[in-house]
């Protein structure tokens with residue numbers, strides 16, 4: 001863990017008061033005093049989260065035109081639009097920490113900021129739409145339900161709203177999976193193949209193991225995080241394995257077994273070299289995802305300019321009216 005910088009002498013009292021508020025379960029609001037380190041850590045987490053929501057639209061957006069029915073197309077379109085909304089709520093929340101959204105987006109586009117490694121995997125079949133909803137949104141729910149109790153008010157409140165929508169995403173995904181699981185042998189095989197590809201990357205979504213997570217200690221202390229990465233990962237596995245059994249799907253982990261004493265589904269070793277490689281830009285789709293975001297940003301420049309010009313005109317009119 002990175003050592004905490006020593007606050008200047010005159011800030012010691014503020015820090016003590018801040019930590020007492022956190023310990024009492026109070027929520028920290030944008031205008032409240034906070035240590036710079038808390039602000040930085042939150043900004044890093046919230047901007048990564050917002051970027052993940054927005055980049056996360058790409059793998060599924062890829063299948064909107066190929067959805068097998070109008071009903072599926074509507075659900076998928078609604079889900080992808082929800083993710084754009086999640087990105088917007090969280091960017092707005094992040095801006096309350098004092099950094100402009102345009103700066104955060106710049107950090108994503110020039111590769112300085114990270115986003116969830118799961119979105120650097122390709123979506124190769126229709127079954128991926130079911131499996132992403134079931135596993136990826138399912139993992140997001142486990143993570144975000146806990147973040148809804150985070151100490152920073154704007155982040156916690158955004159999570160409450162987002163979690164409601166994530167539940168719909170997970171259900172629609174699992175429903176796609178149930179239809180495929182009860183379909184033709186080719187459909188069942190397509191589902192199994194998608195689970196084989198997405199299982200391990202979904203477990204990696206919770207981040208490095210606690211023994212190798214440089215930011216966790218500080219985030220737990222300040223109640224930005226309320227559970228460790230490994231605790232959340234175990235919770236996800238415990239919730240998901242029974243759902244895989246209900247689908248008649250094999251989880252691609254020969255070491256998976258139920259520990260009767262603890263009630264935990266114990267799982268095999270995660271390939272962290274893959275996780276780090278993807279995070280460092282060497283996943284199957286890193287280049288493609290960033291290129292798509294850069295293109296969308298450039299093509300949307302006129303919209304931002306028009307919105308700014310409109311806002312300036314409204315301000316000027318209001319100024320005239322007031323005079």
Ligand SMILES: [Fe+2]
Pocket residue numbers: 053082083086140162166
């Ligand atoms: Fe989302």
Ligand SMILES: [Fe+2]
Pocket residue numbers: 083137140165166169
């Ligand atoms: Fe979602």
